[in-house]
Amino acid sequence: MIKYALLFLFALTFCSLQAQVFKLTPKQEADINALIEKMTLDEKIGQLNLFTSDWDVTGPTLRAGYRDDVKAGKVGAIFNAHTAKYNRDLQRVAVEETRLGIPLLFGYDVIHGYRTIFPIPLAEASSWDTVMVQEAARIAARESSAAGLHWTFAPMVDVARDPRWGRVMEGSGEDVNLGSAMARARVRGFQGTDLADEATILACAKHFAAYGAAKAGRDYHTVDISDRVLRETYLPPFKAAMDAGAGTFMTSFNEVDGMPASGSRYLLTDILRKEWGYDGFVVTDYTSINEMVKHGVVANERQAAKLSIEAGVDMDMQGATFYDHMSALVTTGKVELKVVDQAVKRILRAKAALGLFEDPYRYSDEKRQKRYVLAPEHRTAAREAAGKSMVLLRNDKNILPLTTDKKVALVGPLAESQYDMIGAWHADGQGKEAISPLTGLKTVFPSLQHVSAADFKLDGTAKYLDNARIDAAVDAAKLADVIIACVGEKADMSGEAASRTMLELPGRQLELLRKLKATGKPLIVIVFTGRPLVLGEVAGLSDAMLLAWWPGTEAGNAIADVLTGEVNPSARLPMTFPRSLGQVPIHYDMKNTGRPMDADNKYSSKYLDGKNTPLYAFGYGLGYSKITYASPKVSKTTFSENENITFSISLQNNGDYKQRETVQFYYRDPIALRTRPVLQLLTWRQVDLAPGQVASVSITVKADDLTYLGPDGKTPTLESGRIELFAGPASDKLQKVEVNFNKTSN
Numbered sequence: 001m002i003k004y005a006l007l008f009l010f011a012l013t014f015c016s017l018q019a020q021v022f023k024l025t026p027k028q029e030a031d032i033n034a035l036i037e038k039m040t041l042d043e044k045i046g047q048l049n050l051f052t053s054d055w056d057v058t059g060p061t062l063r064a065g066y067r068d069d070v071k072a073g074k075v076g077a078i079f080n081a082h083t084a085k086y087n088r089d090l091q092r093v094a095v096e097e098t099r100l101g102i103p104l105l106f107g108y109d110v111i112h113g114y115r116t117i118f119p120i121p122l123a124e125a126s127s128w129d130t131v132m133v134q135e136a137a138r139i140a141a142r143e144s145s146a147a148g149l150h151w152t153f154a155p156m157v158d159v160a161r162d163p164r165w166g167r168v169m170e171g172s173g174e175d176v177n178l179g180s181a182m183a184r185a186r187v188r189g190f191q192g193t194d195l196a197d198e199a200t201i202l203a204c205a206k207h208f209a210a211y212g213a214a215k216a217g218r219d220y221h222t223v224d225i226s227d228r229v230l231r232e233t234y235l236p237p238f239k240a241a242m243d244a245g246a247g248t249f250m251t252s253f254n255e256v257d258g259m260p261a262s263g264s265r266y267l268l269t270d271i272l273r274k275e276w277g278y279d280g281f282v283v284t285d286y287t288s289i290n291e292m293v294k295h296g297v298v299a300n301e302r303q304a305a306k307l308s309i310e311a312g313v314d315m316d317m318q319g320a321t322f323y324d325h326m327s328a329l330v331t332t333g334k335v336e337l338k339v340v341d342q343a344v345k346r347i348l349r350a351k352a353a354l355g356l357f358e359d360p361y362r363y364s365d366e367k368r369q370k371r372y373v374l375a376p377e378h379r380t381a382a383r384e385a386a387g388k389s390m391v392l393l394r395n396d397k398n399i400l401p402l403t404t405d406k407k408v409a410l411v412g413p414l415a416e417s418q419y420d421m422i423g424a425w426h427a428d429g430q431g432k433e434a435i436s437p438l439t440g441l442k443t444v445f446p447s448l449q450h451v452s453a454a455d456f457k458l459d460g461t462a463k464y465l466d467n468a469r470i471d472a473a474v475d476a477a478k479l480a481d482v483i484i485a486c487v488g489e490k491a492d493m494s495g496e497a498a499s500r501t502m503l504e505l506p507g508r509q510l511e512l513l514r515k516l517k518a519t520g521k522p523l524i525v526i527v528f529t530g531r532p533l534v535l536g537e538v539a540g541l542s543d544a545m546l547l548a549w550w551p552g553t554e555a556g557n558a559i560a561d562v563l564t565g566e567v568n569p570s571a572r573l574p575m576t577f578p579r580s581l582g583q584v585p586i587h588y589d590m591k592n593t594g595r596p597m598d599a600d601n602k603y604s605s606k607y608l609d610g611k612n613t614p615l616y617a618f619g620y621g622l623g624y625s626k627i628t629y630a631s632p633k634v635s636k637t638t639f640s641e642n643e644n645i646t647f648s649i650s651l652q653n654n655g656d657y658k659q660r661e662t663v664q665f666y667y668r669d670p671i672a673l674r675t676r677p678v679l680q681l682l683t684w685r686q687v688d689l690a691p692g693q694v695a696s697v698s699i700t701v702k703a704d705d706l707t708y709l710g711p712d713g714k715t716p717t718l719e720s721g722r723i724e725l726f727a728g729p730a731s732d733k734l735q736k737v738e739v740n741f742n743k744t745s746n
């Protein structure tokens with residue numbers, strides 16, 4: 001009896017641990033088991049291989065060898081192939097010409113849109129608007145699924161704190177909670193509530209894990225972090241993505257504790273499978289199994305394949321290590337067949353969840369493709385998203401918004417770019433379909449004068465602006481009422497393999513701005529970038545500065561909306577903007593240290609030649625209206641485990657514009673068993689306030705929201721004692737209330 005009770009308890013615990021991302025019927029599960037029974041070893045290994053297609057001027061192509069492999073059942077998934085017709089034809093080969101007819105899975109990097117390109121993910125995160133972000137992912141899924149895709153390699157949920165790292169543009173910035181919220185929103189947007197729905201696609205939480213901690217912001221570089229930092233900072237957005245149902249995870253290129261992620265049993269099995277109970281499948285990043293040879297943890301690719309599958313990898317992206325070596329590894333007894341079977345099962349379950357066994361062609365639908373890809377309503381949504389993602393960094397004397405009768409001189413190397421507007425990782429996005437700042441602004445400022453800079457290279461080293469163009473821009477500026485200068489990075493300056501050692505505006509852009517300023521005309525600077533830049537001097541030169549990021553297909557229209565006040569900017573920074581590169585890494589949730597900054601004490605933690613504070617803090621951003629905050633209040637000053645505190649703050653719109661305000665709530669645990677950050681984001685609320693309107697915004701705070709990982713590095717912990725609660729419009733403009741936590745249990 002006791003034995004049965006224990007078994008029952010075990011089953012209960014196990015079930016609650018098992019995070020079921022694919023909800024299959026018993027019949028589907030039985031069919032998969034029956035299918036695996038029928039499969040030869042080669043057919044099983046085939047399911048573990050993911051290969052890329054190429055792209056020709058006329059569309060996607062598959063190398064001859066790969067096509068033969070598809071026919072032979074040696075490939076389970078293809079990426080980068082898209083468009084309904086092409087994928088349908090290729091699917092036909094898998095379904096009709098292979099022995100078992102197992103459908104292919106088609107993946108692609110649909111990161112911020114398929115064809116209708118939304119703002120880059122870092123920009124979307126600046127909206128702090130999870131509803132909007134979810135909707136953007138839903139639209140991306142609707143377009144890409146119609147074009148034959150089943151699976152996106154997104155969301156990228158790597159916490160990123162070093163702006164030198166080009167891939168900061170793909171994520172949600174430096175904060176764990178904001179990043180987790182964005183991860184959930186994106187997974188829900190891509191996957192919807194039913195993966196078998198023809199308009200939803202599988203999500204992939206990447207890059208597992210700690211890729212964002214690459215030393216010195218250099219892509220693919222070593223990561224060396226403590227387990228505490230891994231678990232407190234880098235893992236939570238992955239857990240959030242999993243809890244939201246993310247069907248797949250992608251390994252990262254980097255090592256963690258001396259082991260590359262694609263060979264890390266600790267990450268892929270101990271944490272992901274055992275601690276979290278994940279039942280989706282794990283794909284590697286591009287050739288990252290092979291790269292373990294160069295990392296120096298295995299002598300050859302055969303060993304790498306063994307290490308990887310035994311660590312918990314299910315699918316090999318492009319490396320062909322399973323393809324080349326798994327058969328020999330299994331037949332010589334070096335890898336157990338059950339390990340392969342388990343990986344096959346996870347992949348087949350994903351295919352079943354997508355409904356591919358019922359109808360392998362349901363996602364390749366030319367009619368839907370025509371109807372939805374770049375649909376007008378998607379462009380409208382992209383325009384709204386772009387408006388909500390632009391951060392107003394400066395607005396001296398309320399120079400913005402501008403009336404449309406202004407004589408504008410539009411200058412700067414990005415003013416007429418279409419391609420750069422859609423940013424890196426733009427999937428099938430086409431520069432020619434994007435609205436440039438010039439096109440967007442011309443429609444609202446009829447007397448706009450533009451000085452072309454289209455032929456300038458923007459790579460920071462080559463000629464970036466020449467004297468003649470700078471002079472022409474200055475001449476035009478002298479005749480104008482106001483100057484709008486479009487400066488920043490080109491799209492290929494951030495993203496993968498796009499790390500930088502300097503964060504100033506590249507090339508001669510600063511020189512251009514200095515000369516424009518010298519004209520005495522009001523200078524509005526629009527900054528396009530995929531990362532935080534060092535903007536101190538730019539800010540000093542500008543009367544207004546708008547951070548547009550890379551806004552997507554509707555860039556120019558959204559910029560016009562914001563500059564004219566049609567849209568009142570409401571975005572807030574998801575990453576700290578440093579004063580200088582020397583401050584990097586800089587993020588708001590730093591630790592206090594034993595010698596916190598003290599201007600009067602040389603032996604305190606500071607620089608000799610610069611401040612500790614950033615140029616623009618996490619959470620910072622302006623709007624056109626003026627919002628004033630009253631003092632925050634708590635419903636009680638003492639609480640224990642089962643009690644909630646209501647923490648509230650009221651605010652008023654004292655300006656002339658309707659304003660969306662993001663009220664931010666933070667906390668600090670000043671004395672704990674392990675050091676804690678000086679500030680941590682708890683949550684936020686967005687309110688729309690009409691001129692004159694007052695609102696009271698409140699949140700519920702409970703002990704669970706305030707825990708940290710205790711001395712064992714794993715157990716959520718909170719001791720009795722003082723907790724500081726903060727509320728306000730940005731991480732550096734907060735008001736504090738203190739409460740006391742009384743722990744009643746042990």
Ligand code: NOJ
Pocket residue numbers: 109153206285286496
């Ligand atoms: C390498 C990148 O790191 C990853 O994010 C991407 O999904 C794959 N390439 C496929 O394009």
